[in-house]
Amino acid sequence: TFSRGQRGEPRPLALAALVRESIGLARSSFPASVEIRCALAERVPAVMADPVLIEQVLLNLCINARDAMNGSGTITVSLRHAWAVRGSCCSCRQPVAGDFVELAVADTGSGIAPEHLDRIFEPFFSTKGVGRGSGMGLAMVHGIVHELGGHVLVDSEVGQGARFRVMLRPLAAALTPANGLAAAAPGLPVGRLAGRVLLVDDEPAVLDFMRELLERWGLTVRACADPAAARAVLEDPAEDCDLLLSDQTMPGLTGVELAGLARRQRAALPVVLYSGYSGALAATAPAAGVVAVLDKPVDPQRLFEVLAAHLPAA
Ligand SMILES: Nc1ncnc2c1ncn2[C@@H]1O[C@H](COP(=O)(O)OP(=O)(O)O)[C@@H](O)[C@H]1O
Numbered sequence: 001t002f003s004r005g006q007r008g009e010p011r012p013l014a015l016a017a018l019v020r021e022s023i024g025l026a027r028s029s030f031p032a033s034v035e036i037r038c039a040l041a042e043r044v045p046a047v048m049a050d051p052v053l054i055e056q057v058l059l060n061l062c063i064n065a066r067d068a069m070n071g072s073g074t075i076t077v078s079l080r081h082a083w084a085v086r087g088s089c090c091s092c093r094q095p096v097a098g099d100f101v102e103l104a105v106a107d108t109g110s111g112i113a114p115e116h117l118d119r120i121f122e123p124f125f126s127t128k129g130v131g132r133g134s135g136m137g138l139a140m141v142h143g144i145v146h147e148l149g150g151h152v153l154v155d156s157e158v159g160q161g162a163r164f165r166v167m168l169r170p171l172a173a174a175l176t177p178a179n180g181l182a183a184a185a186p187g188l189p190v191g192r193l194a195g196r197v198l199l200v201d202d203e204p205a206v207l208d209f210m211r212e213l214l215e216r217w218g219l220t221v222r223a224c225a226d227p228a229a230a231r232a233v234l235e236d237p238a239e240d241c242d243l244l245l246s247d248q249t250m251p252g253l254t255g256v257e258l259a260g261l262a263r264r265q266r267a268a269l270p271v272v273l274y275s276g277y278s279g280a281l282a283a284t285a286p287a288a289g290v291v292a293v294l295d296k297p298v299d300p301q302r303l304f305e306v307l308a309a310h311l312p313a314a
């Protein structure tokens with residue numbers, strides 16, 4: 001079985017210490033020309049959360065802030081107890097009102113174009129060049145924050161900067177969450193599939209996202225971050241699998257090479273690859289038994305259709 005990383009259980013958590021620690025990490029890895037300020041209020045109520053996930057949220061927001069500043073500027077991370085909040089969640093669009101613990105990351109960067117504001121939380125949406133942005137950062141932030149019953153407020157002025165405010169329920173309120181588990185990511189196809197998928201991607205954020213997507217559709221997923229591990233699964237006759245879904249470009253072993261291997265071991269196994277350069281692959285892949293090559297970033301709707309066509313009927 002595949003472990004869910006270091007993900008733990010939500011527990012009562014005082015954010016100030018965690019924020020201080022995470023900021024230290026960011027400070028040591030960001031260029032010195034990026035200043036990180038901290039404004040942590042005293043006596044902020046605790047929240048119910050897994051510290052590892054909150055750290056992921058914070059670091060993703062800080063990395064985006066850094067990327068938006070072209071090398072120099074100021075990031076301000078703040079924590080406070082906010083009363084009588086009124087706003088609307090930038091990712092799920094629901095009204096946000098009442099009493100919250102607010103963890104905010106503000107920057108002095110480029111800001112967000114108004115026409116992008118609606119889309120920034122979508123999986124794979126990125127304005128960064130090929131190979132620079134995965135578009136998964138804010139999709140992950142959306143997932144984590146909503147799983148905790150929280151929301152994200154965003155305000156931005158083009159040319160001035162952006163501010164992301166993660167709004168979490170104070171512990172007393174969070175102990176009786178209206179819905180404990182995952183609100184779906186925005187814009188994902190809803191459907192049912194059945195079968196076992198061997199999923200291979202060397203980028204952990206993408207691997208995680210793809211696994212959750214497949215599991216949401218009802219699939220059993222064997223996820224490998226290392227293509228060599230996937231090869232071992234393919235070579236083990238005791239391992240059951242209905243479809244191989246893999247990234248093309250990975251260290252050690254490409255998707256096409258993995259497909260060729262799969263073909264020798266399991267002639268009937270359908271193989272689906274995704275790649276940033278799918279055009280070049282389309283010519284060579286069919287010979288390796290690849291039934292479809294998808295463009296990266298993967299369009300979840302298209303992925304659903306391809307899987308539905310090649311998996312045994314649900
Ligand atoms: N602090 C910010 N300032 C300006 N734009 C931002 C900021 N944070 C996010 N964005 C925009 O949202 C997009 C999606 O962010 P994200 O999901 O983290 O993906 P990625 O960082 O890989 O592009 C970014 O490409 C960028 O256009």
Ligand SMILES: [Mg+2]
Binds near residue numbers: 060064135136138
């Ligand atoms: Mg990002």
